[in-house]
Amino acid sequence: MLYPSIDSLLKKINSKYTLVSVAAKRAREMQQNNDQQIEKTKSVKFVGKALEEIDANLLYYEKSDAK
Template identity: 55%
Template sequence: MLYPSIDELMNKADSKYSLVVLAAKRARKLLEGQDAQLIPFSSKNVGVALEEISNDLLSSPERVGKK
C-alpha cells in the first residue's frame, strides 16, 4: 500500500486537479532548496509534498475557510 493513500489525500483537496497542482508547487519549492516541514518517508520531492498535505501542513487556498 502506498503512503499517503489517494483516499486520504482527497479529503484534503477539492479535486484531484487541485491536489496535483498543490503537490507540484510544493515539490518545486523543495527542489529549489526549501526545507521539508516534517521528517519524510519519501526520498522524492513529490512524495514529500504529498506527505505534508496528508499531515495538514499544506492546504489548498480554495479550502481555506471551508468546512
C-alpha cells in the same frame, strides 16, 4: 501500498487536479529551497514529500475568487 493514500489526500483537497497542482508546486519549492516541513519522511522524492505534508495538514489549498 502507496503512502499517503489517495483517499486520505482527497479528504484534504477535494479535486485530483488541484491536489496534483499543489503537490507539484510545493515539490518545486522544496527542491529549490531545501525546506521540507517533515523531519522524517517515508518518501524519497519531492512530490511524495509534498503529499505527506498535505496529509499531515501542513500544506493546504484555499480557493481564490480571482476572475
